[in-house]
Amino acid sequence: xxxxxxxxxxxxxxxxxxxxxxxxxxxxxxxxxxxxxxxxxxxxxxxxxxxxxxxxxxxxxxxxxxxxxxxxxxxxxxxxxxxxxxxxxxxxxxxxxxxxxxxxxxxxxxxxxxxxxxxxxxxxxxxxxxxxxxxxxxxxxxxxxxxxxxxxxxxxxxxxxxxxxxxxxxxxxxxxxxxxxxxxxxxxxxxxxxxxxxxxxxxxxxxxxxxxxxxxxxxxxxxxxxxxxxxxxxxxxxxxxxxxxxxxxxxxxxxxxxxxxxxxxxxxxxxxxxxxxxxxxxxxxxxxxxxxxxxxxxxxxxxxxxxxxxxxxxxxxxxxxxxxxxxxxxxxxxxxxxxxxxxxxxxxxxxxxxxxxxxxxxxxxxxxxxxxxxxxxxxxxxxxx
Ligand SMILES: Cc1cc2nc3c(=O)[nH]c(=O)nc-3n(C[C@H](O)[C@H](O)[C@H](O)COP(=O)(O)O)c2cc1C
Numbered sequence: 001x002x003x004x005x006x007x008x009x010x011x012x013x014x015x016x017x018x019x020x021x022x023x024x025x026x027x028x029x030x031x032x033x034x035x036x037x038x039x040x041x042x043x044x045x046x047x048x049x050x051x052x053x054x055x056x057x058x059x060x061x062x063x064x065x066x067x068x069x070x071x072x073x074x075x076x077x078x079x080x081x082x083x084x085x086x087x088x089x090x091x092x093x094x095x096x097x098x099x100x101x102x103x104x105x106x107x108x109x110x111x112x113x114x115x116x117x118x119x120x121x122x123x124x125x126x127x128x129x130x131x132x133x134x135x136x137x138x139x140x141x142x143x144x145x146x147x148x149x150x151x152x153x154x155x156x157x158x159x160x161x162x163x164x165x166x167x168x169x170x171x172x173x174x175x176x177x178x179x180x181x182x183x184x185x186x187x188x189x190x191x192x193x194x195x196x197x198x199x200x201x202x203x204x205x206x207x208x209x210x211x212x213x214x215x216x217x218x219x220x221x222x223x224x225x226x227x228x229x230x231x232x233x234x235x236x237x238x239x240x241x242x243x244x245x246x247x248x249x250x251x252x253x254x255x256x257x258x259x260x261x262x263x264x265x266x267x268x269x270x271x272x273x274x275x276x277x278x279x280x281x282x283x284x285x286x287x288x289x290x291x292x293x294x295x296x297x298x299x300x301x302x303x304x305x306x307x308x309x310x311x312x313x314x315x316x317x318x319x320x321x322x323x324x325x326x327x328x329x330x331x332x333x334x335x336x337x338x339x340x341x342x343x344x345x346x347x348x349x350x351x352x353x354x355x356x357x358x359x360x361x362x363x364x365x366x367x368x369x370x371x372x373x374x375x376x377x378x379x380x381x382x383x384x385x
Contacts, residue, residue, distance in 0.1 A: 011255060012210060012234045015148025015177035017077060017105060020045045021255045022234030023223070023248065024180070025241065026214060027052055027081040027107065027152070030296075034072050035279035039272070040241060043262070044248025047079055052109045055084030055093035069102055079105040081152070083112065085122045085375050087132075087139040094143035106144055108137065110153040110167070113186040115356035121375050124154045124186035125357055127167040129367045134170045141175040148177035152214070152236070155198050157355050158187040161362060164198060168206045180212035180236050186355040190239075190348040200230040212236050218344055220247070220254035220261065239347030243300025245272060266305050266335035270328045273301045277324055291318045304341025307331060 012022035023046035025032060030051060037048040050068065057065040071078040080103045084090040090108070097103040110133070112123030127133045141149045151171045156162035168179050181202050183194035194215025203211040210233035213226045218240040226235055241247040246262040253260045264272070276297060281290025298315045307315075311330060318324045358371060367375070 014047070014105065014150060014210060016146065017047070017148055017177075019047055019234075021252050022212075022227070023047070023251045023255070024212060024234060024236045025049055025248070026236045026238030027109065028238055031242070033068065033280075033283055034070065034075065035276065035283040035290075036245070038072055038074060038279055039276050040245040040248045041074065042275075043246045044250075044252045046248060046251070047077055047105065048075070049079045049081050049105075049107055052081045052083045052112070053093075055082050055086075055089045058082070058093040058096060059089055061096075069097070077104045079103065079107065081107040081109050082140075083109040083117075083122065084136070085120070085126060085132075087135045090136050091139040091143040094140050094149070098144055098147050103147060105148050105150070106140070107150045107152055107180075108140055110151055111182050111186075113154070113189050113355065118186060119356040119358065121358050121361060121371065125157060125355065125361065127153055127163040128157055128161060128361065128365060129371075130163075130166060130170065130365045132367045133167055134174060137171050137174040137176060149175075150178045150180065151176050152180040152182070154182050155185045155195065157357070157362070158185045161185075164202055165205050168202050168211075172206050172209055176209060178210040178212055178233070179206055180214050182236075183213070183215040188352050189350050191350055191352045196226055196230050199226070199232050203231045203233075210234060214238065216240075216345075218346075220250040223251055224254055239345070242347045243297055243303060244342075245276075263337035265333075265337055266307075266331055267333035269301055269305060270331055270333070273297070274321075274324060274328060276301075277318075277321060281321065287321055288319065291320055291324065294318070294324075300346050303346060304338045304343070306335055306338070 012019045025040055025048040027049040028051060032049060032051045040048055053065055053069055069080055080097060082090060082093055094106055097106060109123060110127050117123040118125040137151060153164060153167055155164045164181055171179050181199050183196055183198045199213040212234045213230050213232035214236035217223050217226060217235055217237045223235045226232060250261045277290055277294040280293045281287040284290050295316045295318060298312060311327060314327050
């Protein structure tokens with residue numbers, strides 16, 4: 001039984017799960033593995049969702065997928081995000097997670113804008129096919145039984161093809177435990193500003209389950225502002241915590257009314273980076289793979305800190321924990337928190353792009369027979385992105 005289910009005054013309830021703070025770590029492929037989730041938990045509270053797991057790969061029990069769904073014992077609420085395009089495969093994958101007691105929370109991904117996914121009708125393209133969306137969500141809710149099943153989606157395909165209000169109502173009707181909205185369309189990818197007004201509209205539209213807001217929360221203050229401006233029940237934080245897992249501590253403080261914020265000097269950042277590398281090495285059961293993976297986090301951790309270009313390059317090619325220790329010892333550990341330079345946007349941004357879709361996809365909100373055949377190819381076999 002997850003420890004957080006016994007909280008007497010929850011800040012956010014998702015089905016039977018009672019969270020101390022209304023904060024969710026957004027699923028991020030290649031990022032929110034057990035190593036990063038553990039690190040974030042060490043600083044704060046909330047619900048920490050896995051990177052996306054492909055339903056088909058789970059049903060086929062590919063070794064990589066079975067590794068990705070494994071949680072550390074300290075992860076008391078085991079949360080897994082699934083991606084799929086077919087009600088049967090999704091239901092089967094949910095049955096595996098629930099029947100084998102592998103998850104306490106399951107989220108479905110309807111927000112992925114990546115062309116290789118939307119071109120096959122998956123991710124953010126899928127809610128456009130209203131009946132299929134409803135069948136997938138209903139099948140998953142039924143298979144999940146007492147385990148809360150949630151959905152995460154975008155506003156729609158583009159401004160002319162918005163789906164979030166219909167899809168939100170359908171998901172509510174199907175019995176989901178919460179609905180998260182990233183306030184962008186698929187065509188926006190990560191460009192522009194997230195539309196928080198859309199989150200407010202969804203909150204008005206969906207009344208019986210929590211609505212969670214997502215998009216452009218870079219600080220605890222942003223999270224409070226999103227809650228106040230949209231009336232949403234909780235926040236989902238993605239890129240804002242890249243290279244700063246302590247944001248979850250700031251969020252916990254902010255939601256308890258405290259102004260205390262973690263303002264790490266370079267020494268504390270170096271220690272967190274080292275811990276991340278160590279946890280990744282444990283996760284991959286390989287120091288070499290762990291060090292290779294931590295390289296992509298260098299720019300995020302050291303954003304705004306006085307670290308020379310040469311040292312940054314060496315960190316971004318690090319091969320072992322010993323080498324990492326030597327490099328980190330070369331930093332000026334007396335450097336204080338640098339202020340604004342360490343704050344603000346990070347991670348994916350990019351430009352709007354027309355969403356790649358199957359031929360004729362937008363002609364109807366029902367799935368045509370010939371579209372059905374191409375759809376399952378959209379599942380691919382790669383978990384985690
Ligand atoms: C590197 C990366 C990977 C992502 N992978 C997933 C994913 O696997 N599943 C998902 O639903 N969303 C994924 N997203 C989207 C985020 O969950 C989130 O909706 C988006 O980043 C907007 O929130 P933010 O502004 O707080 O970053 C990903 C985003 C990034 C930056």
